[in-house]
Amino acid sequence: MGKYFGTDGVRGLANIELSPELAYKLGRAGAYVLAKDNKKPTILVGMDTRISGDMLEASLISGMCSVGANVISLGIIPTPAVAYLIREYKADAGVMISASHNPFADNGIKFFNKDGFKLSDELEEEIEKLIDYPEKIGYVQGEDIGKKELKEEALEDYVSFLKSTVDTKFEDMNITIDCANGATYKVAPMLFCELKANANIIFREPNGININKECGSTHMKTLCEKVLENKSDIGIAFDGDGDRCLVVDENGEIVDGDEIMAICGTYLKENNMLKQDTIVATVMSNLGLFILGEEKGINIGKTKVGDRYVLEEMLEKGYNFGGEQSGHIIYLDYNTTGDGMLTAIKLLEVMKKTGKKLSELKKVIKILPQVLINAKVDNKKKYDYLENVKIKKEIEELEKMFEGKGRVLIRPSGTEPLVRVMIEGDNKEVLEKEAKKLANLIEKELNS
Numbered sequence: 001m002g003k004y005f006g007t008d009g010v011r012g013l014a015n016i017e018l019s020p021e022l023a024y025k026l027g028r029a030g031a032y033v034l035a036k037d038n039k040k041p042t043i044l045v046g047m048d049t050r051i052s053g054d055m056l057e058a059s060l061i062s063g064m065c066s067v068g069a070n071v072i073s074l075g076i077i078p079t080p081a082v083a084y085l086i087r088e089y090k091a092d093a094g095v096m097i098s099a100s101h102n103p104f105a106d107n108g109i110k111f112f113n114k115d116g117f118k119l120s121d122e123l124e125e126e127i128e129k130l131i132d133y134p135e136k137i138g139y140v141q142g143e144d145i146g147k148k149e150l151k152e153e154a155l156e157d158y159v160s161f162l163k164s165t166v167d168t169k170f171e172d173m174n175i176t177i178d179c180a181n182g183a184t185y186k187v188a189p190m191l192f193c194e195l196k197a198n199a200n201i202i203f204r205e206p207n208g209i210n211i212n213k214e215c216g217s218t219h220m221k222t223l224c225e226k227v228l229e230n231k232s233d234i235g236i237a238f239d240g241d242g243d244r245c246l247v248v249d250e251n252g253e254i255v256d257g258d259e260i261m262a263i264c265g266t267y268l269k270e271n272n273m274l275k276q277d278t279i280v281a282t283v284m285s286n287l288g289l290f291i292l293g294e295e296k297g298i299n300i301g302k303t304k305v306g307d308r309y310v311l312e313e314m315l316e317k318g319y320n321f322g323g324e325q326s327g328h329i330i331y332l333d334y335n336t337t338g339d340g341m342l343t344a345i346k347l348l349e350v351m352k353k354t355g356k357k358l359s360e361l362k363k364v365i366k367i368l369p370q371v372l373i374n375a376k377v378d379n380k381k382k383y384d385y386l387e388n389v390k391i392k393k394e395i396e397e398l399e400k401m402f403e404g405k406g407r408v409l410i411r412p413s414g415t416e417p418l419v420r421v422m423i424e425g426d427n428k429e430v431l432e433k434e435a436k437k438l439a440n441l442i443e444k445e446l447n448s
Contacts, residue, residue, distance in 0.1 A: 005124040007414025009110030014052035020059035027063025029130035034093035046074040047097035048183040051208030065146035078242025080339035081158040083116040098241035116336035171196035180216025181206040182240035244327035245340035249358040262365035280322025371431040375442040382412035
């Protein structure tokens, strides 16, 4: 990671770590780097529903216009819509203002290139250098100053794209949808209405401070209850910026990203649509997914955690399907990033065409117990566990304990002040005890 960029753009506490001043500098440097071969580039800007969005958008767009970029403001719209519309509108770049699943007080700025892909480490480094040395950019004047315009039809264009990816309607399906009071609160009702689904929408009243609050893909309890209450065939939960989704089956049980990949990947394989018979997953994916691969003749690629690394592997080796346990699922034949809305309707398509309930479809994979405990550690000390003697010894002892029957994975978060402790095995009680013990040790050692 760089000075400003983390694993998913620039993030921080809005107006403190991610200030309007930094947003302005990011706008200038980002527009300059991403469109330096075009004196009058066009850049799309979208955002989620956070209260700080308007403030950061104003600063970001000011910076872009100051170097001659014309900006198309898309308003509140999901991240994957920005990635798609860059290509649809033939823009030179795009930016999403969002901190995804983080609390409302955080925000972030994420760039996409002219092809709708997240930036390479090299481009992010180039932007960072210009942030620290703004005199290298300069200012335009007179008629060369950029302009901003609103694109009110952006949501409709995104919905039209999503509809084109499925060849069926869902008129006989009862669906409960959790919009997380975030970026999907307008587009989800539009899409599922046009696909004729009987949709009950919850958490669709954003007020700037309730995004992801006890709702969405990181807080599924209410959705599980509503699915049972409404006798829904499926419940769908998006995160704050709509690039991931998790689902709930008709029995009120959560179906995670690994299970979604197993269901949809198997369907793609059986219909000769899975390129090179490969699903790209991450080191966090459940061992059950890898066992499924062996049983179904599907190769399971393994990358570092982060949808950008999944995407890099897919692009490098020509794969078309992959994702993360968290619900970031990439259908590269259709879009260049994780797309919660797309994932949801492709899963519904599998249900519709197979005639099977979600509880039946998910039996294709056997999920092994997996426990994840977060240790709260200052961002500057997140990687110090690698050198701490006591922590290293504890990890080594755990690995010996679970060898052959599970695994231990320690991973600093790329976006939050956390070190994640994940243990997988047969006995969940033992897993929880050992994971908590290790997490407490990490907190004690690294925060002292």
